[in-house]
Every structure is written in C-alpha cells, then in structure tokens.
Amino acid sequence: MKGLAGKTAIVTGGSSGIGRACVERLCAEGVAVTFSGLSEGGRTTEEELKRKGYAVQFVQGDMAEEAFCKLLVETAVAKWGELHFLVNNAFSFNSKGLDVTRADWDRVMHAGPVAYGTMAQYAVPYMLENGGAIVNLSSISAHIAQPNRWTYNSAKGAVTQLTRCMAMDLAPKIRVNAVSPAWIWTKEVEKAAIGGRDQWEPIWGKFHLLRRLGEVEECAGPIAFLLSDEASFITGADLYIDGGYLTMGGEGLGEQSSFAGSH
Numbered sequence: 001m002k003g004l005a006g007k008t009a010i011v012t013g014g015s016s017g018i019g020r021a022c023v024e025r026l027c028a029e030g031v032a033v034t035f036s037g038l039s040e041g042g043r044t045t046e047e048e049l050k051r052k053g054y055a056v057q058f059v060q061g062d063m064a065e066e067a068f069c070k071l072l073v074e075t076a077v078a079k080w081g082e083l084h085f086l087v088n089n090a091f092s093f094n095s096k097g098l099d100v101t102r103a104d105w106d107r108v109m110h111a112g113p114v115a116y117g118t119m120a121q122y123a124v125p126y127m128l129e130n131g132g133a134i135v136n137l138s139s140i141s142a143h144i145a146q147p148n149r150w151t152y153n154s155a156k157g158a159v160t161q162l163t164r165c166m167a168m169d170l171a172p173k174i175r176v177n178a179v180s181p182a183w184i185w186t187k188e189v190e191k192a193a194i195g196g197r198d199q200w201e202p203i204w205g206k207f208h209l210l211r212r213l214g215e216v217e218e219c220a221g222p223i224a225f226l227l228s229d230e231a232s233f234i235t236g237a238d239l240y241i242d243g244g245y246l247t248m249g250g251e252g253l254g255e256q257s258s259f260a261g262s263h
Contacts, residue, residue, distance in 0.1 A: 008033070009087065013090025017188075019087075042060060046058035057079050069115060072119070073126070082129065083127055084127060088116040091112045104151055120170075133231075134166065134170075134176045139180050140240070180246075181219050182242035184241075189213070206253055214242075
C-alpha cells in the first residue's frame with residue numbers, strides 16, 4: 001500500500017490476536033514496528049517476527065499506567081528515530097453488568113479509551129513533524145446493546161466518540177479513524193468455543209451476513225489501509241469489519257426467503 005514502506009509505527013497489544021496480525025502486516029509492508037504486551041509472551045512474538053527479517057521491538061507493560069504509555073512512545077522514537085503511525089489496540093475485555101465494581105470500571109476505562117487518548121498525547125508531538133495516522137480499535141459492541149456488557153460496551157462506545165474528537169483536533173496533519181470488528185477468531189473467542197470451532201462457527205456465524213466469523217488478518221488489512229496514503233481523504237470514520245453483523249435486523253438472516261434458501 002502506498003505510503004507505508006520506510007515508516008514507523010506503534011501497535012499496542014501486539015503480542016497476539018488482531019494486534020499481532022497488525023504488527024505482521026505492517027512489517028510486511030515495510031514498516032518498522034514497536035509493539036506492547038502485558039506479559040513476557042510478547043518476546044516470543046518478537047523473536048518469531050525477527051526471524052522473518054522484520055524490524056520489530058517489543059516493550060512489556062500495562063497500558064493502564066500513564067508512565068508506561070510515555071515510556072512506550074519514547075522507546076519507539078529512540079529505536080527508530082521518528083514516529084508516523086499509532087494503532088491503539090490493547091484493551092481489557094472486562095464484561096460486567098449489574099455486578100460491576102468500581103475496580104472493573106477503572107480497569108476497562110484506563111486500559112481502554114483513557115490509554116488510547118494518553119498514547120495519542122505522547123505520540124502526536126512526534127507525528128506532527130512528518131504527518132501521520134492513528135487507528136483506534138473499537139467494536140460492534142460500541143454500537144449495540146448486549147447482555148451483561150455495561151463495562152466493555154461503554155468503553156468501546158467511548159473509543160468511537162474519542163476517535164471523532166481526535167480527528168477534529170488533529171486535522172489536517174494527522175488522520176484518525178476507528179475500526180469496529182464483529183466476532184473474530186481470537187483466543188478469547190476460542191475460550192468460549194467449548195467443543196471447538198467446527199461446532200460453534202455455524203451457530204455464531206448466523207450473527208453475520210457472511211455466515212462465518214472473521215480472521216485476524218481480515219482486520220489487519222483494513223487497518224493498514226487506513227494508515228496508508230490510499231486512505232488519504234478518510235478521517236473521523238469508523239470502518240465496520242463485521243461481515244454484515246451491524247446491517248442485520250431482528251429477523252436475522254431471513255432463512256425463510258427463497259433467495260436465502262437457495263444458498
């Protein structure tokens with residue numbers, strides 16, 4: 001994609017799942033990437049990607065801590081000399097309803113939208129030198145109500161609104177967009193799939209017009225696109241990577257229709 005090769009990026013939560021797929025895709029496009037992770041497991045990811053010849057750097061820490069956000073940006077700039085892109089991906093999957101505690105609220109907000117905003121505060125001064133782009137990971141959960149999801153859905157909703165405000169304040173130098181994935185096959189989804197993917201994908205797939213769940217690589221591509229010059233006139237947008245999830249109404253897939261029945 002145009003405008004990626006030779007650039008540098010930070011991807012938070014890049015050790016696994018969508019974050020890792022983003023790191024790998026950006027590296028393949030010629031971007032030097034610093035990524036964060038909460039555990040030592042990120043070092044394994046770093047080693048694997050370096051064996052592929054990619055320019056990567058892993059920094060371990062908790063995005064809920066402001067000091068770590070500052071350290072992550074400074075470490076990336078010290079390594080690569082400049083900064084062009086930021087992918088705010090790390091998030092706490094804290095899903096609580098009426099049983100929520102203040103500690104739950106603190107965690108999901110500070111490791112989520114607050115961290116996204118804090119990362120931008122520290123990264124933007126470096127990005128302004130050359131222009132750049134930011135992508136925030138939101139979710140379909142930002143747009144709908146789901147049972148026992150006060151924490152996660154509220155935090156993702158905040159990300160969507162934060163993206164709009166950031167886009168306004170940082171234009172025209174820096175573009176800011178969000179992506180909202182639906183059900184993607186990650187470790188969190190696999191934990192819920194007791195019995196395996198073959199058993200559960202036909203069931204969960206009916207939440208999506210495409211009759212299946214997404215792959216992490218199908219998120220990484222659109223994110224790379226939004227960072228690239230191919231998306232030079234796109235800012236303040238929220239791209240649904242949802243297989244048609246948010247398009248669907250209460251009738252579901254309409255399996256009784258003659259057209260649906262023929263597929």
